[in-house]
Amino acid sequence: MNTPDSWLGRSHQAWIPKWSLILGWSGTGALVVELVAARTVGVWPIAIATPMLVAAFVLPFLIRCRICGLRVHDSATVRRTPVWRQSAVIESLEACPVCEDDGRATAESRARWIKAGCPRERAYWSPLRLAIAILAITGMLTMLSFIRWRV
Ligand SMILES: [Zn+2]
Numbered sequence: 001m002n003t004p005d006s007w008l009g010r011s012h013q014a015w016i017p018k019w020s021l022i023l024g025w026s027g028t029g030a031l032v033v034e035l036v037a038a039r040t041v042g043v044w045p046i047a048i049a050t051p052m053l054v055a056a057f058v059l060p061f062l063i064r065c066r067i068c069g070l071r072v073h074d075s076a077t078v079r080r081t082p083v084w085r086q087s088a089v090i091e092s093l094e095a096c097p098v099c100e101d102d103g104r105a106t107a108e109s110r111a112r113w114i115k116a117g118c119p120r121e122r123a124y125w126s127p128l129r130l131a132i133a134i135l136a137i138t139g140m141l142t143m144l145s146f147i148r149w150r151v
Pocket of ligand 1: 065066067068069070096097098099100101
């Protein structure tokens, strides 16, 4: 679980998964309202759900190591984990999986990373792949709103 003693807490990024979860569930709730009562409530639930769900998807990508720049959500360690456990893995990290910084981004951590040859991981979620995913989410929600209005 996320504690100030975890990598996430020490790197002051613990708010990100919390807000991602809040926005994800809020957006899902708005979608349920749209599905249940589209004729009476209009399109506002979709208009609210779309940015919430996009933000919930994008926010975890902001979690970065301040030493090596690793996007932890995108790291091999997290990608090997089933999707439903990824948040728990990120929140339980004691150190960056690449540079082993403890989240404090101290000069010693930076010196150790440089001495190790500045190892990096290749990002799985390239900007193009991320843009396609955001377009897919937005497209699906837009299609859902058209389907609901035509029924
Ligand atoms: Zn790192």
